[in-house]
Amino acid sequence: MFEEIEPEDQVAIESLICDLKTIREINCADCGTAMCGHEALMSVTMGFKNAPRCWKCLSDVLEQDRVAVRNRLFTLITRRVCYNEGWLWANREEGFEPEALPDCLWPAESERSISPVVESEVSVPDIYRKSTAEWDAGDMGCGDLVLELRTRMLSLKPGQVMRLVATNPGAEEDLPAWCRMTGNTLITSRHPVYMIRRKTI
Ligand SMILES: [Zn+2]
Ligand SMILES: [Zn+2]
Known part of the structure; x- marks a missing residue:
């Protein structure tokens, strides 16, 4: 589905696959x-x-149903060039065809087709709180951005807001998805500036 891979994406892909190999150990x-x-x-x-x-x-950590987590992350992964290459790598490693839904996540004879999850628009809350944390993430992406963001959000108090600048084009997909999945609120997103409120519980 991706016709060409840019050289800078190639570097990110190699680094991602290296991480995946480490995690498998x-x-x-x-x-x-x-x-x-x-x-x-x-x-x-x-x-x-x-x-x-x-x-x-x-x-369990995301407090969501397993099937919903799988479907949402599958949708995210296949829309992002570096994650998608990681997925294709996992399929190759585990003996699945590139387009196959792997048995590890789609156990035999359960649903074999998948419909992309349609997410509703994020509503902007009435009360706009002053930002209490700022972070310029630069061009970080492909797993590293959300890793660092997660750590930084955990250091905020519930309800506090992070103003994040993230120039990596993948941030436009990754950050809304990460916020939806983790229960944090994406107050505004005008790439490359994102305002995220830490979840209250
Ligand atoms: Zn476990
Ligand atoms: Zn697998």
């Missing part, structure tokens, strides 16, 4: 089971590169 931070390449990639897209979780435990 370690076990889920919560339950201790081994993870496959697809599970490793799902953790990276949500900012859990340093404490990766298996599919089940990642869903």
